[in-house]
Amino acid sequence: IRDIFIQKININGEAMWGNNGTNVISAPGRQEDPQLVNDGNGGAYIIWKDYRDEPDDGDFYAQHILSDGSLAWNETGVSLTSVSGKQTSPNLCVDGQGGAFAIWKDESSGFGVPPVYGTHLGPNEEDIINPGVGVLLISSNLNFGGVSLEVSAAGSAMLVWSYKNEDNEENLYAQRIDTACNLLW
Numbered sequence: 742i743r744d745i746f747i748q749k750i751n752i753n754g755e756a757m758w759g760n761n762g763t764n765v766i767s768a769p770g771r772q773e774d775p776q777l778v779n780d781g782n783g784g785a786y787i788i789w790k791d792y793r794d795e796p797d798d799g800d801f802y803a804q805h806i807l808s809d810g811s812l813a814w815n816e817t818g819v820s821l822t823s824v825s826g827k828q829t830s831p832n833l834c835v836d837g838q839g840g841a842f843a844i845w846k847d848e849s850s851g852f853g854v855p856p857v858y859g860t861h862l863g864p865n866e867e868d869i870i871n872p873g874v875g876v877l878l879i880s881s882n883l884n885f886g887g888v889s890l891e892v893s894a895a896g897s898a899m900l901v902w903s904y905k906n907e908d909n910e911e912n913l914y915a916q917r918i919d920t921a922c923n924l925l926w
Contacts (some may be wrong), residue, residue, distance in 0.1 A: 743771045745789055747806055758810035765804050766818050768793045772802075776833045778841050783808030786841040786862050788821065788833050798827040801845055803862055803869070814866040821860055823873045824849050828858075830887065836920060837895035839864060844878065844890050844900065856880040857888050857900070861920045876922035886911070896920050 748762030756762070766772050770792040777787045784807045792799040801821040805813035822828050826849025833843050844859035858875035862868065870876055878900060879888065886903040893899040897919050903911040917925040 743773055744768070745772050745775050745787070747777070747785065747787065747810075749783075749810060763806060763810040763812070765789075765806065765812070766791070766802065768817060770794075770796060771799075774831070776831060778833050778835045780805065780841070780864070781835065781839045784813070786833065788831055788843050789818075790831070791818070794823065795825070798825075798849075800824075801828055801831055801843070803843065805862065805864065805866075813864065819866055819869055820873045821845070821869070822847070822858065822875055826851065829855070832888065832890040834890045834898055835892050836861065836898065837892045838920070840868065840920060842890060842892075842898040842918070844888060845875070846888075847875075854881055854884055857902075859890075859900075859918070859922055861922055863920070870920075870922045878916065878918065878922065878924070885914075893917050897925065 744767045745765040746762045749757040772791045775789040777785050788803045790799045791802045800823050802818035804818045828845045830846040840863040846855040848855040857879035859878045860870045860875045883904045888902040901915045
């Protein structure tokens with residue numbers, strides 16, 4: 742069993758959330774590969790790969806940790822994707838307004854180019870856009886490279902990726918999304 746813990750360290754290098762930190766998730770199976778961004782209020786958003794329900798493929802979960810180290814959401818975390826099958830390549834960034842964006846590739850079909858899904862995380866569990874599934878952000882028959890995600894302006898994020906054309910040349914593409922995961926371009 743692998744669980745995830747988080748610790749806040751002050752400017753003097755002192756642990757602020759007890760000797761062992763805060764237990765982000767304690768569940769059956771493995772929980773691994775955490776990613777973390779600050780929430781702008783002394784806390785953080787964290788996503789991880791969780792194998793409690795799918796021992797072979799896993800799912801992505803999230804949690805919001807408050808500035809005092811307490812969990813803001815359900816103690817088991819919130820499922821970002823519980824679609825049966827493999828999801829890979831998670832990425833996380835702040836939204837510039839106290840929330841965060843999360844994306845991942847959905848390889849559950851097992852063939853073709855996997856689409857990219859995402860969601861927006863806010864201070865409250867109810868703020869998560871389409872929990873358990875996410876929102877389709879990129880879909881194409883063209884083979885595309887890794888997707889970069891970064892805050893664009895307060896309340897939006899930019900996704901950047903490359904496509905290889907028939908001559909095997911790569912071209913960069915971008916898409917901007919808002920906190921409702923609407924495609925803005």
